[in-house]
Amino acid sequence: xxxxxxxxxxxxxxxxxxxxxxSQLGYSDIKEAADGKEALEIAAEFKPDLxxxxxxxxxxxxxxxxxxxxAEGHKTPIIMxxxxxxxxxxxxxxxxxxxxxxxxPFTPETLTARVSETLKxxx
Amino acid sequence: MDEYIQPLMDATEKTFELMLxxxxxxxxxxxxxxxxxxxxxSGVIGxxxxxxxxxxxSFPTKTAQAVINKFCGMEVPVDSEDFTDAVGEIANMIAGxxxxxxxxxxxDISCPTVIIGEGHTIQRPSGAKCVCxxxxxxxxxxxxxxxxxxxxxxxxxxxx
Numbered sequence: 001x002x003x004x005x006x007x008x009x010x011x012x013x014x015x016x017x018x019x020x021x022x023s024q025l026g027y028s029d030i031k032e033a034a035d036g037k038e039a040l041e042i043a044a045e046f047k048p049d050l051x052x053x054x055x056x057x058x059x060x061x062x063x064x065x066x067x068x069x070x071a072e073g074h075k076t077p078i079i080m081x082x083x084x085x086x087x088x089x090x091x092x093x094x095x096x097x098x099x100x101x102x103x104x105p106f107t108p109e110t111l112t113a114r115v116s117e118t119l120k121x122x123x
Numbered sequence: 124m125d126e127y128i129q130p131l132m133d134a135t136e137k138t139f140e141l142m143l144x145x146x147x148x149x150x151x152x153x154x155x156x157x158x159x160x161x162x163x164x165s166g167v168i169g170x171x172x173x174x175x176x177x178x179x180x181s182f183p184t185k186t187a188q189a190v191i192n193k194f195c196g197m198e199v200p201v202d203s204e205d206f207t208d209a210v211g212e213i214a215n216m217i218a219g220x221x222x223x224x225x226x227x228x229x230x231d232i233s234c235p236t237v238i239i240g241e242g243h244t245i246q247r248p249s250g251a252k253c254v255c256x257x258x259x260x261x262x263x264x265x266x267x268x269x270x271x272x273x274x275x276x277x278x279x280x281x282x283x
Contacts, residue, residue, distance in 0.1 A: 010234065013195055013209040020196070056215070058234055083219020083232065103223075105141040105216045 002029045003119070006048035008039040008065065009081070010057040014104075018052055018081070021108045025115065036060030040068060048076055050119060053098075055082035055089070063096055070097040077122040079114055081106070124254045127221075127269045128152050131178070131256060134220030135267050138213065139260055143193050150257040155268070162266070163187060163241050164201070166214025169233035170222065176251060176271035178218035178232075180210075184241065186263030193262060201239065211235030217267060248272060 005027055007015045015032045022030060031046050033039035037060040043051070051069075055062040066078060077099040084090075085103045093101060100118045102111055132149055139145045163184030170176045182190060184201060191199050191209045199206045214235050222230045238245065247253055251272040258265050 011208050011212040011215070012205060013212050016195070056219075056232060056234065083215055083223075085220065085223035088229075104219060105138045107141050 003027050003050065004029045004031075004046060004048045006031050006033065006039060006043055006046060006051045008033045008036065008051060008057070008062065009054035010034050011054070014054070014081075018111065021111050022115070024108075025112060036062060036065030036068070039065050043069065043074070043076075050115070050122075051076055051078045052081050052115075053078050055080060055084045055093075063092060066093065066096045066098060077118045079118055081111070124154065124252050124269075124271065127225075127271060128254055128256065130221045130224035131217075131254070131267055131269050133224065134217045135180075135256070135258060137220050138216045142213070142216065143190065143260075143262070145193070145260045145262055148259045150259070152254050152256045155253055155255040162243055163239070164210055165238045165243065165245060166210045167236045167238070167245060168214050168218035169236075170218070170230050170271070171233070172230040173228040174225075174230060174271050175248075176269065177247075178214065178221055179245060179268045179270075180214050180217055180265060181245075181268070182265040183263065184239075186265050189262040190260075190265075207237045207239070210237045221269065 005022055007018050009015050019030055031042055033042050035057045053062045079100040079102060080093050080098045081102045083104045090101055100114050102114050136147050139147045161183050162181040164187035165179055165181040167177055167179045191206055194209050218232050247270045251270040253270040255266055255268040258267060
């Protein structure tokens with residue numbers, strides 16, 4: 001079965017960088033959203049197996065998306081990929097149901113490792 | 124303002140090393156009110172919460188092109204949306220990593236604002252203290268800056 005991945009970030013550049021890294025790992029069924037609201041709409045239809053989620057976005061931020069998505073009962077693994085590095089913010093995200101965390105700036109190796117361990121844990 | 128210098132330098136270094144595989148050399152920080160007039164491209168991130176202020180990164184256009192082409196892994200025209208987006212993301216990473224080192228402070232960062240235009244300046248709010256750090260990488264020279272007004276000052280200004 002093909003792994004479906006949703007990239008949520010208001011920066012097209014970051015979505016492209018993440019997409020390139022994931023393509024090199026062999027993942028090709030990838031969709032993108034530029035904010036939390038768009039992500040909720042796409043996720044409802046796309047039913048992703050993994051979500052990479054930015055925190056600071058216009059319209060709906062990542063934490064609000066996370067809380068809303070979990071409140072709807074979805075258990076899809078979510079990796080927060082964000083500049084928000086403070087312990088209190090990471091704790092907020094964990095409490096809201098995030099599965100893993102990558103702080104920007106990141107190397108391809110870091111993102112690859114987090115994706116692999118998150119999917120392994122979810123399997 | 125000295126307490127903001129090292130976090131800003133660390134954040135700039137980290138962003139350039141991890142995202143651009145490039146090391147950064149820093150020159151002496153100076154207090155300034157405006158960017159030097161050779162700025163062609165700037166990315167600005169607002170700070171709010173326990174402080175009011177902004178973090179900015181400012182490049183000559185040629186340096187910005189080199190940085191963004193490397194960041195994106197392809198040629199990106201200066202007048203494209205992709206270029207603006209990438210400059211904003213570089214500024215976002217520097218601002219985010221800077222504020223992460225302000226221990227014990229609750230600070231939110233804004234979405235990026237990008238300014239493109241030869242010789243532009245960015246006016247600081249009156250009362251804000253600034254630190255400007257000239258930087259050099261293999262991709263060219265650039266400037267990072269932080270401007271901070273304590274929240275009490277910002278509130279007083281708003282109330283006044």
